[in-house]
Amino acid sequence: MKLGIILETKEFEKAWxxxxxAVAAKKRGHEVKLFLMGEAVECEGLIHEKYNVDEQLKAFVEVGGEIFACGTCLKSRQLDSSEACPISTMNDCVDLVEWADKMVTF
Structure with missing residues (x-):
């Protein structure tokens, strides 16, 4: 199954x-793409004593997951694109929704 995920928060537990x-779905053989928008573009490097978001983000990339980050949201926070979170557009988000069999939002 093709699963699309939209993440809009950097709240530790929800982002984690x-x-x-996403990692669990990849490990079960699903195709998974994740789009970060709003404050979620700040998830890379996000670590809390109980919820290591950065570790899970890297685990997702390691199992072959794809991440896209809203360019407008990155720019508004004066952040740059990274290898793990490449700059993307709303058209990329629409493409993800059209591609997916199911969508999940956090």
Whole structure:
């Protein structure tokens, strides 16, 4: 199954669970793409004593997951694109929704 995930928060537990879900889905053989928008573009490097979001983000990339980051949201925070979170557009988000069999939002 093709699963699309839109993450809009950098709240530690929610972001951590979104990436955990994405990793679990990849490990079960699903195709998974994740689009970060709003404050979620700040997830790379995000670490809390209980919820290591960055570790789960990297685990998702390691299992072959694809991440896209809203360019407008990155720019508004004066952040740059990274290898793990390449700059993307709303058209990329629409493409993801059209591609997916199911969408999940966090």
């Amino acid at each position: 669970n979104a990436f955990r879900f």
